[in-house]
Amino acid sequence: MNHKPDHLAAKIPQEAFDWYDEYAHGGMDRRTFMRKLSGLVALGYSMSVLTSALMPNYALAEQVSFNDPDIVASYETFDSPAGYGTGQGYLVKPVSDASHYPAVLVIHENRGLNPYIKDVARRLAKAGFLAFAPDALYPVGGYPGNDDEGRALQRELDKAKLQNDFVAAANYVKSHPLSNGKLGAVGFCFGGYMVNYLAAVDSELLAAGVPFYGTPGPKALRNNIKAPLLIHLGELDERVNNTWPEYEQDLKENNVEYQMFMYQGAHHGFHNDSTSRFDKASAELAWRRTLAFLKETLA
Structure with a gap:
């Protein structure tokens, strides 16, 4: 698997990552973002290096081929009467002699699948x-095949219907004939928020939740959380980290089993291996912890 050189992120000033985070989450339009990057070019930084480091290159992100003989992937639809009516997702199952498997819902960032x-x-x-x-x-x-367009489309969706679609998706895979009836959820950024939301909206829905750099679910729902949580945060992710102390207090008050790991020197999005925010050591450690946690809680 090829990745951008580890030294590339080190060449980028921290404020560029902060601007990208603000831009990616709707706090800054593209014109403003590019204008700020142009200011760094005037200081001697290369625009091509800046954009290469900050924008995703999904060719770098394939660790398991869709042709891998150990898996079978397909697109499946599900009913979502309280959401947009019908949803679709990418279902991937192992090739083995087992009749049932622990199920995991995988939730994308704020730009689609x-x-x-x-x-x-x-x-x-x-x-x-x-x-x-x-x-x-x-x-x-x-x-749409483009993150900017994907973010714009997702921003326009009705939040309540969107959340109900993910509840419906969770119930779909939990009740799938190949599922063992235990459901975990792993999500990134917006998906991290959705893991926290799913754990809070229905205390019986999840058996385990793994939010990567996600904000908490609604405070009024947090006393419903029963599923154990494995929470991954990046040290440099100030926006999300500012929400953690209050969330942790609520988890403690409700006797929720949780572990939080803070990855030193890691940015928001550190698990995403398609940009230079990717932190290989932190991502691999977080993933080992995630697999061990899911195997323990969903067995």
């Missing part, structure tokens, strides 16, 4: 899980 998230689903299936990655953008044509 991109190639990186599909690869995460394949990684989980390769590890012995029945993995299902819904595409929130299915009602509006699906992930």
